[in-house]
Amino acid sequence: MTTTMATSSSLVYCEEEREADKAVIVRFSNGCVKNAEKLDFTMYKNADESNPRKKSRRILVAESDRLSYVGNNFGAGSLKCNSLCKYYVGVLDKQTMQMEVHSAQLFNMQPLIPGEATEAKPQDTTQTYRDKVDSLIEAFGTNKQKRALSSRRLNQVGSDTLHQAVAKAANSVIDQKGLEALQQEVAETESQADLALHLPPCNTDADKPENVYLFDDLLSPVEFGALEQAGSKMAALTPEELQKMKDDGGCLSVVKHLENMPSVGAPREKMACCAFYLSLLLQLARQRSITRKFGQEEGCPRIIQSKLFKTFTVETFNNGRVQNMLSASMRAKLAAYCLALLLHMGHMSADLTLLHRDLGITEARIIEVAKSMGLTLSKSARGKADDAELRDEHRHASLVLPLVKYDQFMERRKRKKMH
Known part of the structure; x- marks a missing residue:
């Protein structure tokens, strides 16, 4: 932007701005967009607003007649510079010659090609290496291996039952005492x-x-x-x-x-x-x-x-x-x-x-x-x-030098014997 000497302008910084009202700067990873007006942008926010780590998560979707683009500000695909830098966008009002400066966040838009990312089969995602070995033992293992597998599974069931009982008891204690009382007990223990x-x-x-x-x-x-x-x-x-x-x-x-x-x-x-x-x-x-x-x-x-x-x-x-x-x-x-x-x-x-x-x-x-x-x-x-x-x-x-070293058991009184 160029201005002559007779033109004067001023900056106005918008401080009272919520996270959701920040300006958005997009960057397309596969090239430049010639007709940005033909893109339909939609912003999605995380539904869990009570979680301070998730409430600021956003997903931006840009749709055109030929292709769709997706970008987010979290996860592996997000830009790391978002957490290291702050970005601002200036909007100039040509009538008042005042430029409003808004906070902004960057999105790296990547094309979403249908059929490129195929979903894995359920058994591939849920089955671990141990599960696959156990399936082989059930089908082709010796009697000794099958007895060992059965014993291990029984122990695992007992362990899961114990964890469930402990979790149920912990929830019962929280319901009875309340979270503040438990926090106070932890604080008193910490003070020691x-x-x-x-x-x-x-x-x-x-x-x-x-x-x-x-x-x-x-x-x-x-x-x-x-x-x-x-x-x-x-x-x-x-x-x-x-x-x-x-x-x-x-x-x-x-x-x-x-x-x-x-x-x-x-x-x-x-x-x-x-x-x-x-x-x-x-x-x-x-x-x-x-x-x-x-x-x-x-x-x-x-x-x-x-x-x-x-x-x-x-x-x-x-x-x-x-x-x-x-x-x-x-x-x-x-x-x-x-x-x-x-x-x-x-x-x-x-x-x-x-x-x-x-x-x-x-x-x-x-x-x-x-x-x-x-x-x-x-x-x-x-x-x-x-x-x-x-x-x-x-x-x-x-405070007198040298400093005094006290015995922590020095002031402990002896308990009187009962006769």
């Missing part, structure tokens, strides 16, 4: 796995406490820079607003650090960005099923949202849709990363009591995470203030 698999990267040979769990492993420089605008809003909160967060049951770990922020400079900006990121982690820990709108109301940058989904959630299929879930193992991982972030925010010390309340987990669980990270545990002395929070005996975790 080794916590070391879900800890942040640890440098046991570090010469400084702050180098054991590096801050860049928790937030990369690019991710930290994306939190600058959201962190400035956290730094601008007034004491009245912080008190309101306390009264409304907000994250006490975040409020505590916002109340004791540095006055000016880079340390204040860093503390504000970390406080905002910590609030997102604690908010994520309270969720079960996470939608794509998570964090948008709080002003969460897109790069941070993608990091949270990729690092702390697992993808599951539900009613044909992909959902991000927070499993028990991911909750343990979330607790470990929150604790590592609090260490950097609190001069290598963190309040475990506030953290386990904000995460919604038990104190024993957060202590187990702290021990897995090799932290030193301690208790704060009880105060005499009127505030109930100050009178509570808080547990603290500190």
Whole structure:
């Protein structure tokens, strides 16, 4: 397309476009079509729309007076570039000089010649090599071979009966307990796995406490820079607003650090960005099923949202849709990363009591995470203030070199004997 200097045009990208409404680009494998208007195109879609892997499957048929052409976007005959590239088609409106850009998908049209592909006989497709050998034994085998064949078939029938009984019992359990209850049991079993698999990267040979769990492993420089605008809003909160967060049951770990922020400079900006990121982690820990709108109301940058989904959630299929879930193992991982972030925010010390309340987990669980990270545990002395929070005996975790190696059976109490 050529335009003169006096002609101006603009592009309009059509974002809200369903999979079925994409433009279609066809390519004929056996030559070029001279009269495309004489072709009758028909698009077929997969009937199983609940299956996320099949709902986007399409078959395109082009029929003419002499020949029919067929193309699809799945299987061995599809173009592999469809999964590697994105294609777009521009439609120019000559009156408004606006070009609408639509998503497109490619189809490789191949001629369908009647009688070329003959269907195989049923016995050829169903009979395996073993079935053919068994037929020969039945017809020409010795008595010993026939007895062995009969015994093997009886064993196979018993095995099939057992599989059917197990499948029936499994379906009965699913009907009685429900799928969500079974998933919860699997999640609880998964939570008993080794916590070391879900800890942040640890440098046991570090010469400084702050180098054991590096801050860049928790937030990369690019991710930290994306939190600058959201962190400035956290730094601008007034004491009245912080008190309101306390009264409304907000994250006490975040409020505590916002109340004791540095006055000016880079340390204040860093503390504000970390406080905002910590609030997102604690908010994520309270969720079960996470939608794509998570964090948008709080002003969460897109790069941070993608990091949270990729690092702390697992993808599951539900009613044909992909959902991000927070499993028990991911909750343990979330607790470990929150604790590592609090260490950097609190001069290598963190309040475990506030953290386990904000995460919604038990104190024993957060202590187990702290021990897995090799932290030193301690208790704060009880105060005499009127505030109930100050009178509570808080547990603290500190990162002191060398890291502590705990015995997993050390805290197991002996059972008292009955007399």
